[in-house]
Amino acid sequence: VLLGRVELSMTTPTGHYERALLLEKDHAVNSRFLFIQIPDQIFLTTNGPVGFVTWLIVSLMGLVRIFPIGYCFFLLSIFFKNISEGRVFITHNAGVLLTSGIVLIVAALLTPLLNGYALPFLNNHLSANTLHVSVSLKFTELFTGAILLVMAYVFHYGIFLQDEADHTL
Numbered sequence: 001v002l003l004g005r006v007e008l009s010m011t012t013p014t015g016h017y018e019r020a021l022l023l024e025k026d027h028a029v030n031s032r033f034l035f036i037q038i039p040d041q042i043f044l045t046t047n048g049p050v051g052f053v054t055w056l057i058v059s060l061m062g063l064v065r066i067f068p069i070g071y072c073f074f075l076l077s078i079f080f081k082n083i084s085e086g087r088v089f090i091t092h093n094a095g096v097l098l099t100s101g102i103v104l105i106v107a108a109l110l111t112p113l114l115n116g117y118a119l120p121f122l123n124n125h126l127s128a129n130t131l132h133v134s135v136s137l138k139f140t141e142l143f144t145g146a147i148l149l150v151m152a153y154v155f156h157y158g159i160f161l162q163d164e165a166d167h168t169l
Helices: 052-084 091-126 139-168
Strands: 007-012 015-021 041-045 130-134
Parallel strands (some): 007 041
Antiparallel strands (some): 041 130
16 A cells, blocks of 8 residues: 555546556556555546655555454454463453454444545645545445454353353352
């Protein structure tokens, strides 16, 4: 994302290019090695080179999509490490699942607002380039977040049952 290898539709004085990479010199090249395809459709109109502000905004759009999922993978690696060590029904695991679920749900709701409205608005007012983005809700992230919340509840209930059984004995 930071290298400018983000796929978008670009209109320049020399023509219109579908599936162009942001910082490519020749947009007609079919090189597709190491690029990011953001699920949102990005439309960029420029009268010259792509400016720093536009590069920064498009990079932020990619990072806004990638960061929450990467953070959840990090948290879930802690969860699976605890399970592999035999620590299954502990409060930390339930907290990790709860945090991951909340992060995914909040990201699924806020990312379209940021990528569809806030970031293009900033770009269009701070740069000579014009940016339009077509976004949609990612129901898979919402569904996955809801599943993680249910799993967190199950783990909290399992911890309660384990404590109750330990106190009974």
